[in-house]
Amino acid sequence: MHSVTAARTLAGHNDGMRSPWSTAVQEWLSHDPDPASAAELAGCDDDELADRFAQPLTFGTAGLRGPLRAGPNGMNLAVVMRATWAVARVLADRSLAGSPVVVGYDARHRSAEFGRAAAEVFAAQGFSVMLMPCAVPTPAVAFAVRNTGAVAGVQITASHNPPQDNGYKVYFAGGLQIASPTDRDIERVIASAPPADEIARVPVEPSGAEVLRAYVERAATVRRGAGTARIALTPMHGVGGEFALDALALAGFDDVHVVESQFAPDPDFPTVAFPNPEESGASDRLTALAAEVGAALAIALDPDADRCAIGVPTPDGWRMLSGDETGWLLGDYLLSGRDCRDAVVASTVVSSRMLAAIAAEHGARHVETLTGFKWLARADDGLDATLVYAYEEAIGHCVDPDAVRDKDGISAAVLAADLVVALGNRGVTVLDALDELARRHGVHSTTAVTRRVGSPREAAQLMERLRKTPPREVAGFAVTVEDLAPRTDALVFSGGDDTTTVRVVIRPSGTEPKLKCYIEIRCPGDLAPARDRAARVQDAVAAAVRDWA
Template sequence: MTPPLQQVVDDWVAGDPDPAARAELQSLPDAELADRFAAPLTFGTAGLRGPLRAGPNGMNVAVVTRATAGIADWLQAKCLGGSVVVVGRDGRHGSAVFATTAAEVLAGAGFSVVLLPGTTPTPLLAYAVRALRAQLGVQITASHNPAGDNGYKVYLDGGAQLISPADREIEAAIAAVGPAAAVPRSPVEPAAAHSLRADYLARVAALARGTNRDLRIALTPLHGVGGNAVVEALRDAGFTDVHTVGRQFAPDPDFPTVAFPNPEEPGATDQLLDLAARVEADIAIALDPDADRCAVGVPAPDGWRMLTGDETGALLGNHLLAQQPDGSSPLVATTIVSSQMLGRIADARGARFARTLTGFKWLVRAGEGLVYAYEEAVGHCVAPDLVRDKDGISAAVVVADLAATLKSGGSTLLDALDTLAIEFGVHATAQVSRRVDHLDAITDIMANLRATLPTEIAGEPVTAEDLLDRRGQARTDAVILAGDHVRVVVRPSGTEPKLKCYLEAFEPVTSRADLPRARAAAEDALRACARFAARLE
């Protein structure tokens, strides 16, 4: 029999080591307590993520303590007790105390803990796990989520995010942990990580292989922790003409100038593009708050605009494939929700191509010989042997290298996109997202879609593939609707309460003069796809 709510709450409060959290729970009405205790946070995209609040389904000291104790138990059950583990954090509210908590719990369980000092970009944590041959990395971050959230991201041996069945095994281990207050902790002093950071930045800077450095860059870290690191990496690579958005450069957990600290969100890069126009920059670069994503802005005939993740992905994929030695059989990868252009580029360049489920935990495991992977949500892995995850800092350096190389030849990133469109056709992409208050609404929409699968979108016949029908790790909650010229992928978000629809329209191009017609036709088809997505209910 399930214990009454009050007993569950009393037991949690008695075992919560944080007096402020205990007082918060004791002040809440029954309805709010029922919500807080409805279910614990679950392992989603490589760990935990949720609102900063007391109780089992929020991010707080008790949840971080129990999660870390469960991970420690899981590692010990795999005969990895006493191994090296690395802990880092971003600059969000609660991140400092959560990182200290995780480090002290791991130390209390007998592990050799490297607690990175101060704030740390997520790619540097992923690099540290690989460089130190650690068995575990924990990064306290909620990436680009709103200011009221925080999270707990887990990397395993080799510096890649964890995947099933490890996440389910860890979840079971966490459930078996007793009260947080009873979990042993040992003090941990922050490590001296200067050489680790210097090594990472030096290797990132070395990714710029071109010879031209005549490039003016506008840049923002969106109040996150990557500003100093990306400026240093660019400077070490030879790009010294960098102008930053002053109001957004220092870490600020309140993200005061943006509604959502995500460079994909409307308005988030307005100050960056204003700066780029004022200083007459060649390109603009925005990192997300933990610096694992990189968005790129360019001057266009009608003013500055941000490239889509798919546009940047095609440019970087083509650029990096051109650097591979003959006979190397390189592999590039993207996800089921991203554009089809990278696959066409790979085929023409004699490279291998893989398409995975969404998330870099899958992309970096796409296969041997991986040289580049991206997802449409402005995540790019430009050096898989350096960081086995998306890395906005290294992507910024490679983007700058490409833009400078193009500039030396009298062209731009937009010119390069035109060249790709002429060779491979126009691939116009967009995303329609619907934020919901309750996850049941997403479940209902997906069920209704599966019950009445469309046979036509934008006047074109489409066939449906339900990825719930797949087996093993390729199975996921998504539906792909595809025709010769349109493609729509519908899936729930893995990190936010959103239903996401990923849209693509393809139009062949016969010549450079045919580009305007092809782009207009693709945009018309894309709008029709968006109308279809808006009708889902």
Template structure:
């Protein structure tokens, strides 16, 4: 260990208010300490996120206190001292301790802190910030990350996520904060607010179909969404909701899944098995903090989960069938191009944003729906200005129930959309790395030696880093006739992601099988390319 690193470690230990993490650092090897002190956690796509461990680049009490002190200083600089702030948490390892540390730090700086009384879904915090007129909200969560992780998500006034330049301003103030042990903290009692009940009232009012007799299989994936999701569905009139019992109660170890993300292979197996066993109409899987929703459907080859883009097209088509004048819908640069064709055909405006709901909910006036391919859906932007798996589940149940009345299914609607707009078939390839520097190396290689052809078709390359508009970001788009690949680093995980899409036109309903087979062959070629990046 270098002398400089040894001094940094000792300074951190002396300034850490938590005896457990102080002791943890004392027991680490030089290599482990080099890793822990390689740099601080920074605000990514959805705030801070990282492993629960001691040191400046882990989630621990010292990092939470210093982060919150920086946020408090930022609010005071903006003339918002003494304002109301919301602090919530999920049920992950460390969430309760971190939530109390954040609330106590804010309280000591004179803020009126509403500390939510129990683990609750992330959308409830987004709702609370808006409903209570708070200036800021904090949710302790790592969403669908592996069990070892936790995080710190920030909402601004109105209930939308933190965006630049506020994130950089806060990071500068965090860096200027002294030792965590010297940051004042005042004891905060959890609030008796009925905010969860108020949230439920808004969700149960969403359905518009008169039909309710469908059977729903639901999993909470060991997260905090089970109780509110079943209450919302049943409160909206969907009485036949059956749950995956072994995944219903919150459990921070996520014992039945490798990655607690409904998109991951195998994560939704239990709910699909339940759906088949009980002859359900749809299956719904929430991620651990219930801000994402995936839906499963029965088909000719058995049950399968729809992709986020398929669900996005279904919800957009449904919500636009009964929307306000001049509505706006939005998705991200890595989501399907289908929405850009569907929107004008349904009399709506369309917007394309950078990845993340912090951008989607700011897409423009008149927003009625926004989604991203990572199973995130905002179906009620005037109430929750973020993705919300519970409200999305209720609207999907409403859609499925209305279709059942006409002896139709979600797959029938997807067929309709394919005939009208062409088969849009998408996929994603993720390259997880141990060394974050490798992500930058892969992006540099792609930029320096871009392909001129993919799947035998000529392609053009667009580097989003060269743009001078609101879509400027670290991403590269490769596109040609009927195909598109977008490559970008993940904002929340150590991954390089490639988003693939092919479009095959359809002559008529009888041509669907041929078009889907052709699209599948082309997508397989794009997948091979992405796996070799």
């Protein structure tokens, strides 16, 4: 449909009724560089138009992220171009005009198109642009920014979101995710950016093959030992498959079996309900393959390969570890056998407390940050010590901060494989290693309760209700509440007795319409009774928390 005809339809000329959004839609269509937008918007009712035009897409935990759709509150060509123009202007205002920038993209719908547009806008603004030659893992862009000394990087990705979404992730110097006030600065400039059809673009030739090779080679170097193990791997229809195979091979792991039905990038993610290794059932094909081939380790990457989940054999079949369990194991492994006086490890406020105990045992510093790697990557700021490891419970692990100051599923996969071999050389399994940690630091049992909501507004209303009338007890344990506002929108409930510690953190998701409740129960003592008590208390706390929302 021609844009004029579409605008008239939206204005209600066909039936004598005028849409309250007709002026905004007409203005958008008059500048939208995407010819498909007119027909798309013509098919929207007023409720849908209100969702698309009432407010623009804003920077959240990981930059811009939202559904692929026309309008200011969606991911589309116009939004990408205006956001890039704003990033370029903020860099120029900081006397960085003309500096090198990196642009990458994953294999989602329209990612390559958006990545090319971003690169061309930067080039038109006078920046020297490295546009990746193919779809790449998100941590490869973070590495490239740090490795080349670029002043910024943009990755087009929505990570593990559903197939209808995409996003725009921004790094500044050092390959660190932007944090406040930079994100707010960019948003303010977006508000005054020219219409998309008035933003210049200059063609850019793809490059960066050598940097990608350096990224893979560096990921392989996180290995500390020798030997091999059979591995099962899935990239979950994302971009990490070939990169992970290459890094593992360089590290000495050449016996890797892949889930063929999930290996090639596919933006529709046809074999999983949600392309997220944390989701129930998402790793079923991986664990089935691991059992079939007799693997020692199963590795699942999310679609942009910045997160890594691992699975291990148990007497009752294969089990995927939680992000916290993997965090304990990798943190303890990295701190073992080194002088830790100048070492920092970090985890977030919604992650388990065990890493703090592990750090204290090794003589390292532990830093607790707000949620997200934009904070974890800065955990050693102002300290006379250096970050050596950071993780968040959502299967994000930064195992080589000198190279990638963000979560990186590829290097985490290499280190996890190395750990399994090192344990095997001692005659120890991963489950044995988890038992050892529980004996030293108490049983830590973690789970999460998720409440899906219709909108961020609904999540905010639920949080406000909890602030006004916070629970004073949970599952029979008296609790106190700590409000982390204004630093972040989260409430921490803590309590317990001599045998049990209870902790619940509740916050809205920064990337999806969810309210998340993170539960941790700690019980010291002999493993069997401690685990039994922790499981019973955890179930009771989870049931209580579900009633809060």
